[in-house]
Amino acid sequence: MSNDVIEATPEAPVAPQAFTVTLNIRRYDPDSGEEAHWQAFDVDVFPTDRILDALHKIKWEQDGSLTFRRSCAHGVCGSDAMRINGRNRLACKTLLKDLDLAQPIYVEAIKGLPLEKDLVVDMEPFFASYREVQPFLQAHSVPPKDKERIQSVADRARFDDTTKCILCAACTSSCPVFWTDGQYFGPAAIVNAHRFIFDSRDDEAKVRLDILNDKEGVWRCRTTFNCTEACPRGIQITAAIAEVKQAIIRGHR
Numbered sequence: 001m002s003n004d005v006i007e008a009t010p011e012a013p014v015a016p017q018a019f020t021v022t023l024n025i026r027r028y029d030p031d032s033g034e035e036a037h038w039q040a041f042d043v044d045v046f047p048t049d050r051i052l053d054a055l056h057k058i059k060w061e062q063d064g065s066l067t068f069r070r071s072c073a074h075g076v077c078g079s080d081a082m083r084i085n086g087r088n089r090l091a092c093k094t095l096l097k098d099l100d101l102a103q104p105i106y107v108e109a110i111k112g113l114p115l116e117k118d119l120v121v122d123m124e125p126f127f128a129s130y131r132e133v134q135p136f137l138q139a140h141s142v143p144p145k146d147k148e149r150i151q152s153v154a155d156r157a158r159f160d161d162t163t164k165c166i167l168c169a170a171c172t173s174s175c176p177v178f179w180t181d182g183q184y185f186g187p188a189a190i191v192n193a194h195r196f197i198f199d200s201r202d203d204e205a206k207v208r209l210d211i212l213n214d215k216e217g218v219w220r221c222r223t224t225f226n227c228t229e230a231c232p233r234g235i236q237i238t239a240a241i242a243e244v245k246q247a248i249i250r251g252h253r
């Protein structure tokens with residue numbers, strides 16, 4: 001009897017198959033005088049393509065006037081947040097194979113910010129709220145000569161989650177309070193305030209807590225969790241907002 005080992009023949013890799021998908025895109029051109037409307041585009045894609053790839057194909061091969069923002073294409077710059085099938089996501093992080101391809105795909109601009117063209121909104125109100133919370137380190141003590149400001153691992157961990165924000169606005173523009181009250185700071189501004197409020201090296205936590213104790217501040221949050229579900233960085237936004245509320249009640253971080 002032979003003891004030869006018969007090895008399984010490795011299966012040849014199967015090349016992914018291209019298929020045609022229909023993207024319904026909410027178009028708006030302020031110069032046309034027309035209302036915003038849906039336009040369908042059939043585009044050949046691979047399952048591993050992302051919504052951003054499909055948008056590029058449409059722009060490059062079918063309609064060069066299609067307008068959207070993107071920069072890094074890898075989930076870092078935060079410029080391509082949009083509503084995809086009714087949910088805020090980054091186009092560059094949304095794989096077609098993760099969507100229900102039996103249904104049409106709908107892509108539109110994020111809500112609650114002024115629409116400029118197609119998928120582009122005016123981000124200025126969003127960044128105005130961001131600037132208001134003073135999102136930068138304000139450390140007044142002088143560290144010993146030639147030494148850094150010491151921070152323990154536990155102190156650094158205190159605000160680690162909120163350092164991950166890429167300012168995409170997916171959270172703020174999914175918040176029903178923000179939709180109805182454009183004055184509300186919104187979750188992204190609170191997340192970025194949290195990042196410095198709980199930084200042990202910073203000396204102006206109280207100033208930021210006073211800013212967020214405003215009538216348009218954290219108390220507008222109704223804990224609907226839309227923001228947390230929308231965040232492409234997985235930041236626990238609702239928990240961060242709750243920590244800021246508790247710090248306001250305590251009177252210090």
Ligand code: SF4
Nearest residue numbers: 165166168169171231
């Ligand atoms: S908290 Fe998340 S969803 Fe909100 S702006 Fe930052 S990265 Fe985007």
Ligand code: FES
Nearest residue numbers: 073075077078092
């Ligand atoms: S293009 Fe930069 S996050 Fe998507």
